[in-house]
Amino acid sequence: MQILKMKISFTEEQNTFRQEIRSWLVANLPKEKLKSLDTKEGFEQHREWEKTLNSGNWSMVTWPKEYGGRGLNLIEWLIFEEEYYRVEAPTRVNQNGVFLLGPTLMEFGTDDQKNKFLNAMASGDHIWAQGWSEPGAGSDMAAIRTTAVLEDGFFVINGQKTWSSRAAYADYTFGLFRTDLESERHHGLSFILAPLDLPGITVRPIPQLDGEPGFAEIYFDDVRVPVENMIGGEGDGWKIAMATAGFERGLMLRSPARFQQTAAKLLSLYLENESQCSPAIQAKIVEAWAKSESYALSIYHTASKMMSGASIGSESSLGKIFWSELDYMMHETALKILGASAELDEEQHQNAAQWIKGFMFSYAGPIYAGTNEIQKNIIAERLLGLPR
Amino acid sequence: MKFVFTEDQLQFQDTMRGFLSQECTPDSIRSGWVDKQPLNQQRWNAIAELGVLGANLSEEDGGLGVDQVALALMVEEMGYVALPEPIAEQSFLINDVLHLFPDQIQDAIRAEFNEGKEYIAVSHPQNPHPVFLSEAKGLIMIDETSCHFVKPSDVSSELIKSNDPSRVLSRILGVKNTISSDDNFQQLNQEINSRGTLLTASLLLGLSQKMLDLSSAYVLDRNQFGKPIGSFQAVKHMLADIAVAIEFARPAVYRASYSLLETNPKSALHCAHAKYMAVKAAELACKNSIQAHGAMGYTWEMDLHIYMRKSWSLMACWGNDDYQQNIIFNTLRSSDDELGVLYTF
Numbered sequence: 001m002q003i004l005k006m007k008i009s010f011t012e013e014q015n016t017f018r019q020e021i022r023s024w025l026v027a028n029l030p031k032e033k034l035k036s037l038d039t040k041e042g043f044e045q046h047r048e049w050e051k052t053l054n055s056g057n058w059s060m061v062t063w064p065k066e067y068g069g070r071g072l073n074l075i076e077w078l079i080f081e082e083e084y085y086r087v088e089a090p091t092r093v094n095q096n097g098v099f100l101l102g103p104t105l106m107e108f109g110t111d112d113q114k115n116k117f118l119n120a121m122a123s124g125d126h127i128w129a130q131g132w133s134e135p136g137a138g139s140d141m142a143a144i145r146t147t148a149v150l151e152d153g154f155f156v157i158n159g160q161k162t163w164s165s166r167a168a169y170a171d172y173t174f175g176l177f178r179t180d181l182e183s184e185r186h187h188g189l190s191f192i193l194a195p196l197d198l199p200g201i202t203v204r205p206i207p208q209l210d211g212e213p214g215f216a217e218i219y220f221d222d223v224r225v226p227v228e229n230m231i232g233g234e235g236d237g238w239k240i241a242m243a244t245a246g247f248e249r250g251l252m253l254r255s256p257a258r259f260q261q262t263a264a265k266l267l268s269l270y271l272e273n274e275s276q277c278s279p280a281i282q283a284k285i286v287e288a289w290a291k292s293e294s295y296a297l298s299i300y301h302t303a304s305k306m307m308s309g310a311s312i313g314s315e316s317s318l319g320k321i322f323w324s325e326l327d328y329m330m331h332e333t334a335l336k337i338l339g340a341s342a343e344l345d346e347e348q349h350q351n352a353a354q355w356i357k358g359f360m361f362s363y364a365g366p367i368y369a370g371t372n373e374i375q376k377n378i379i380a381e382r383l384l385g386l387p388r
Numbered sequence: 389m390k391f392v393f394t395e396d397q398l399q400f401q402d403t404m405r406g407f408l409s410q411e412c413t414p415d416s417i418r419s420g421w422v423d424k425q426p427l428n429q430q431r432w433n434a435i436a437e438l439g440v441l442g443a444n445l446s447e448e449d450g451g452l453g454v455d456q457v458a459l460a461l462m463v464e465e466m467g468y469v470a471l472p473e474p475i476a477e478q479s480f481l482i483n484d485v486l487h488l489f490p491d492q493i494q495d496a497i498r499a500e501f502n503e504g505k506e507y508i509a510v511s512h513p514q515n516p517h518p519v520f521l522s523e524a525k526g527l528i529m530i531d532e533t534s535c536h537f538v539k540p541s542d543v544s545s546e547l548i549k550s551n552d553p554s555r556v557l558s559r560i561l562g563v564k565n566t567i568s569s570d571d572n573f574q575q576l577n578q579e580i581n582s583r584g585t586l587l588t589a590s591l592l593l594g595l596s597q598k599m600l601d602l603s604s605a606y607v608l609d610r611n612q613f614g615k616p617i618g619s620f621q622a623v624k625h626m627l628a629d630i631a632v633a634i635e636f637a638r639p640a641v642y643r644a645s646y647s648l649l650e651t652n653p654k655s656a657l658h659c660a661h662a663k664y665m666a667v668k669a670a671e672l673a674c675k676n677s678i679q680a681h682g683a684m685g686y687t688w689e690m691d692l693h694i695y696m697r698k699s700w701s702l703m704a705c706w707g708n709d710d711y712q713q714n715i716i717f718n719t720l721r722s723s724d725d726e727l728g729v730l731y732t733f
Contacts, residue, residue, distance in 0.1 A: 006397070006457060007390045008646050009733050014389065075389045082730065260732070267720060286716045290640075290664050296732045297391075297639035304391040318635045321628075373621070379631050380624030384604045387619040 008300070010079070017076055021083045024056050029089060037093045038212035043127075043169040046093035050124030059122035060098045063106070067114065068122030074303035078255060085257035096166055097121040097128035099252040101174050101193075104244045108191075108232045117193070129167035129196065131175025131218060132241070134160060139374050141176070142186040142238070146220060148177035150234075153227050155179070155192060157200075157220040165368075167216035168205035170196060176237045189237035193229040200224075209360045251303065251312070253369060254323050256296035262330050262358070263292040266337075269351070273337050284333040291326045295319070314382040317375035324365030324372060331359035389733075391639075393457065400443075400454060401461035405468070407438060412469040414691040421553040426472040427520050432507075441475060442504030445483045450503030456484070460590045460645035467594025470698045472554035474507075474519045476587045477705070482508050482528065484583050484648075488576045489535065490569035493528075496537045500525040514706045515584060517557040521545060529563070530577055534570035538563045552697035582659040584706035586644050589659070589666035593634065593641055595699045596666075596673035600630045602692055603680040610682075617680075626676040633672045637665035660707075660715040667709035670699045 010018070030049060035042030053059050054068055062077045063069025070076075092098065102121060105114055120126040137143040146159025161167075161175060173194050180188030196203060200223040205213030232240050270277060270285050298319065306312060334355040335342040346353040366372040380386040411431050420426040435441060444459050445451025454462070463476040483504050486494060501508050502525075509518035512530040521527065527543055529536040542565045545558040604627060607618030617623050644662035647655035674696045678685035685692050703709070 005390065005394055006392060006646060008643060010389055086730065271721070282717050283713060285720065286664070286713045289720055290661055290716060291636065293661060293732060294636040294640050294665055297643050298636055300389065300733075301391045301639045301642070304389065308390075308392050315635070318632050321632050322636050373625070376625040376628035377621065379628035380618070383631060384600070384624075384627055386604065386608060386624055386627070387616055 010075075014076065014079060017072075018079050018083060021058065021080050024058065025083060025087050025089060028052055028056065029087060034090050036212055037091055038168065038208070038210075038214045040169060043093060046090055047124045047127060049090045050092070050094050050127075054123045059124075060102060063102065063118070063122070067118035073307055074251065075300070075307070078257070078300065078303060081255035082257040082260075085255075085261040088261070093166065094121065094124060094127050095253070096130050096170075096174075097126065100130070100244050101128055103252065104174075104191075104231065104240060107243060108236075108240050112228065113231065126172050127166065127170045129164045129170035129173040129216070129218075131161040131164050131167075131173040131194070133163040135162055138163075139371055141241070142189075144176050144178055144189060146177050147181060148179050148190060148192055148225070149181070150179065150227065151224075154224040155227060155230070157192075157194065157223040157225060159220050161218040161220075163206075163215050164218050165215050167196065167203055167218055168213040172196060173218060174231075176241050179234050179237075183235075186238040188235055189241075190234050191231040191237040191240045192225060193231065194220075194223065194225045198223050198225070209363070210357060251299060251306075251316075254319075256292065256299045256323075259292040259295055259323055259326055259330070262327065263288040266330050266334055269334055269337050269355075276339065277337060281333065281337060284329065284336075288326070288330045288333065291322070292330075295323055295326065298322075314378050317370075317378045318383075320369060321366075321372045321375050321379075324362075327365050328362040331355060331362045335359055391642075393461070397455070397458040397461060400458040401465060403438070404440070404462040404465040407435075408465055408469045408471065411435075412471050414694055417470060417472060417554060417694055420472060426554045426556060427523055428472065432473050435473065435475065436505045441479055442483060444480055445486065445504050449483075449486065449498075451483065456586075456645040456649040457642065459484075460586070460641055463587055463590035464594040464597075464641075467591035467698075468598045470554065470595060470598070470695050474509075476591055477515075477584060477702075478510050478519065479504060479507065480587060481510060481580065481583050485576065485579050488572060488579055490571040490576075492567050493535060493537045493569060496567050497526060497528070500539075510580075510584075511560060512580060512584065512706075514581060514711070517548060517559060519555050519557055521558040522556070527560075527563075529560070529566075530580060534568055534573055535576060536563070536566040536568045538566045542566070550701060552701045554694075554698060555701055578656060581706070582648065582656050585663045585712070586641070586648065586659040588702045588706045589637075589641050589644070589663040591702050592663075592666040592670040592699060593637060595695050595702070596630065596634050596637075596669045598695050599673040599677040599692065599699070600627060600634065602695070603627055603630075603677040606684070607680050610684075623680055626680055630669070630673045630676050633665075633669035637662070637669040640665045657716065657719050660712040660719075663707060664709050664712040664716065667703045667712070670703055671709075674699055 034045040037043050037046040057070055059068050061070045061072045061080050065071050098121060105117055132141060134144055134146060136145060148155035148157045157177060164173060167173060173196055176189045177192050178188055179190040200221040202219040204217045206215050208214045266288050267285055302312060338352050341349050341352045342356060344352045381388055411434060420428055439452055442451035443454040447453045459480060466476050497508060500506060506525040507523050508526045508528060509521050509524040510528045511518045518527060521540060524540050527538050527540060542563055543560060544562040545560050548557045548559050550557050607623050608616050610617050641662040644658040647658040677692060681690060681692055684690050
């Protein structure tokens with residue numbers, strides 16, 4: 001009996017599952033395109049969509065049933081993502097929660113913490129913002145200075161976080177805080193969850209390249225957070241954050257369907273405008289297909305290995321570089337095909353406006369979730385064995 | 389969906405790796421160059437004794453029945469050591485399509501190749517100069533319309549020099565007494581083309597990994613400004629870029645192998661994809677590896693060029709990335725399938 005026979009195709013059950021999510025999306029997708037999730041109105045529309053997803057138990061199919069999931073495996077999650085991107089369903093406003101904090105809680109949280117936070121996350125009642133970076137701690141995350149001092153069962157937090165994605169309208173933030181004031185670098189940090197409506201918190205939205213506040217600064221001035229909101233023990237923050245960052249760079253943040261969908265749209269755009277395109281564009285169309293296909297194969301390969309007991313480590317840095325460069329290249333190519341139409345706004349040219357918005361966002365890919373330069377250092381040091 | 393290897397498949401790879409690390413060292417390759425005998429008969433015989441030469445023949449043909457996926461893993465190891473003997477791109481190729489040759493050609497191959505242990509050379513529009521013709525017991529020639537088998541004594545040819553001293557090439561001037569047929573030609577030609585493409589892609593994966601490993605070791609060893617040059621980010625990032633390119637070429641090669649195994653109707657596209665990605669990885673591996681080695685990389689003395697030369701040759705053989713790009717483009721353009729999210733598997 002060969003238990004591990006290679007099989008690169010879907011099972012009957014997986015195909016049935018695909019049909020189920022497909023039908024559900026057809027029946028439940030919003031009839032009109034939602035407003036941008038980085039506007040107040042759009043944010044609440046996207047929260048409603050999270051609630052709708054949850055009503056069908058689709059928030060996070062890999063989670064256990066008791067927390068609003070379906071107890072499915074990573075392959076089925078990838079199928080869900082494929083169907084989701086195929087119909088261009090709304091952006092997940094709670095991706096910081098469901099993709100990053102969720103898995104972290106599952107691994108490091110207490111039962112009480114799981115009960116309190118996971119269901120509210122799945123239902124969209126708690127939308128989460130990231131709270132890693134500080135003005136003096138970007139790529140060098142161990143330089144974090146925001147303090148959390150334990151006092152009568154509360155952490156008293158003082159300092160400032162920045163580039164906090166979704167914080168303009170979110171309900172909670174999670175991040176690293178220095179709980180041991182004598183400590184340095186990655187020692188003495190703890191992983192704490194903080195409601196954003198507490199007294200002493202000031203959120204100052206930062207308009208992004210598209211003019212909308214996708215991230216924000218968060219100021220903490222004697223903010224009191226109950227000690228129960230710490231994940232893991234005091235001083236365990238760095239270890240837990242590294243695991244969270246691994247989820248982000250690894251499978252969860254950017255499933256391949258997103259890029260395959262972009263590659264398919266790029267091909268359509270090319271075919272509509274073929275008579276004006278040079279062979280140089282053909283080369284880019286092929287590169288887009290070949291790389292998005294490779295990324296998908298790689299992720300299915302990785303997911304299969306993980307399901308056979310392997311764990312994912314620094315390898316996730318390879319993928320983060322690959323998809324972020326690919327995404328940029330595809331959008332750049334789309335703008336070349338659009339030519340002089342590329343700069344036009346939605347009223348003039350709806351397709352062009354979508355591509356240029358995506359193009360601007362693709363510039364962020366090599367920066368967020370750890371810059372690509374930091375990822376290359378990680379690859380060189382941890383995978384190739386080069387000295388720090 | 390289980391995109392993982394079986395224990396058996398990994399075992400074949402391990403065995404191959406262990407054997408070749410002993411038998412195919414840079415020194416042994418260099419002494420083949422000096423003696424103008426790059427094909428090492430002793431090593432050929434040792435590989436034959438392992439049963440590797442007929443590995444992918446069916447058991448009734450005297451082989452081991454190794455599948456294309458395991459074969460890809462074994463071939464990667466042959467690339468890793470820059471094996472001069474053309475076992476992957478000629479022997480495995482012939483074995484794999486043996487049953488597709490017209491009967492009279494199949495009989496002629498069987499009569500000569502001793503269950504894969506003797507060498508049959510191949511010429512094809514994408515591989516026009518057969519390697520090691522003087523060692524061959526037969527030559528398969530594919531032209532635009534038909535397939536021919538000819539005995540080496542009936543071939544008039546001249547030796548031509550490759551930039552890779554491990555490859556002895558011939559230009560065919562004329563042939564007589566050929567056994568020719570155009571039976572089943574389209575399918576045969578397509579399957580040969582796909583396998584030539586995929587087997588060279590697997591070799592390039594191994595070669596790229598070897599160049600990366602050599603470079604990582606070199607930059608750890610070489611000191612400037614009082615520390616290993618591998619501690620400088622500019623150097624780290626060049627090598628990290630190679631690692632990324634290899635990581636995403638690999639699953640394309642594995643998938644294409646699996647497609648051949650399963651006779652997937654898209655296997656030609658999948659093989660083109662594999663070679664396209666493998667060539668891109670190998671190009672970067674060559675360029676960044678020589679840069680990481682500095683002037684040492686530009687010397688004959690350093691072993692790096694053993695692997696670079698082999699890569700340059702194999703990138704071009706059986707269709708370079710530009711050729712594969714055309715195949716992919718024409719498929720994307722004409723396919724009724726929406727080649728997107730739902731059509732990977």
